[in-house]
Amino acid sequence: MISWQPSASLEAIRARAELNAQIRQFFAERGVLEVDTPVLSAAAVSDPHLEPMQSQYCGPGFDQGLGLFLQTSPEYAMKRLLAAGSGPIYQLAKAFRNGESGRKHNPEFCMLEWYRPDFDDRQLMDEVEALVAAALGRDDFQRISYRKLFQQQLDCDPHTAPVDQLRLLTRQRLELSLESDDRDEYLNVLISHVLEPALIKPTFVYDYPASQAALARVENDNLDQPVAKRFELFVEGVELANGYFELTDSQEQARRFDADLETRVRLGYPCHPVDQRLVAALEAGMPDCAGVALGVDRLLMLRLGKGHLDQVLAFPLRLA
């Protein structure tokens, strides 16, 4: 028999509508503008560990066809709006990531992304906290730096620990032997497998290693260690949001695109066209701002106390 019914209950489907309405109300009260940008783009994300899905347009204007990528987040398009003078903006967008499916992943998902000109990462954390506190009815938020989290739980300084120490920790904690000499690979494994599952209370982790800056600016912390002004929010062991005090330097942006491409080549991953329109927008000038992306399906899962995304998605991949 063919399965046609939704995997989420009607209760969960109604709860999603309520949550969306609550999110829109939250931003309306704060004067943040809702925007809508295309899901399809001629350029793709550069991050080596995000693989975009591909599509193609054929028709007027493009007789030979135009290759298009489904966005992995609305980040690039929203930054172009910021550079165009939009002021504070948010979007409830569909995002797509190839190869990601599991209890906390679906290749198509709903992302809430917003940008706040003149905010830094601390101020944006306050706002994320206000939104999530209201959505989940919790007030037990805490904040800890990436360094302190590793020091407390694993007795190592993630910024300075030699790769051998990280390799040993990974082997001890996870029976996992990686051949890599890339420190970030070990740090990512340790945080996602060992530390994250233990972050039950809503916890902001901030000041990431500079090598994991992505699109965040890098500044020295109080120990003169260069750190990425990036934060993540974890609730009940679930990675819920990722935010940056945004990079606005177009040359640095172009350099990071190049570095991502080099990494892709080294790892044998496909290289896609980078977003030159974003670089051009940054050249024209994007205001100082902080931005964050939050997984709405995961937020709904937590709000309803469910353990699997399928319980809040009408039609996950296997039923799509």
Place this chain on the structure above:
Amino acid sequence: MANYSTNQFKSGLKVMVDGDPCSMVDVDFVKPGKGQAFTRVKMRNLNTGRIWERTFKSGESLEGADVMERDMEYLYTDGEFWHFMLTDGSFEQFAADEKAVGDAIKWLKEQNVCIVTLFNNAPLLVAVANFVELEVTETDPGLKGDTAQGGSKPATLSTGTVVRVPLFINQGEVLKIDTRSGEYVSRA
């Protein structure tokens, strides 16, 4: 055997890990928003029974384990091996050692059908049905009238296993036993 990549992992899949056949119990995809993807697998080592977790990089693969579960009738023991026969009409026989028989030894009755896990065509594990019917070979005389409540006594079954039974049970009666808990259920 075929190789299975992380994208093919699912619960129930039998694979070789560190030389031992394992059965996947739970499979989850783990990936930080920024960072590499991994597959976290909870599995049971079919040799030792131990359950543990292992993490694999996406794209890694494992060799499949030649493991099959077959219905077999228990025939007899020669003291060293326990002999079973396929119920598919082939009359093919297999000899399981003490380790493979394990706890099932408490409930093995001739002609009863068991599930025998074969690894490389040799018995690795013997599982009896959840309920078996066994005769009481020795117990104190039954107490007339005491059919409803109260009290229990030990009874030795035909396999030599001792279970607690109600006071009204007599020697020679056949009882239904839950093999998972080792508890008396009812008269058969």
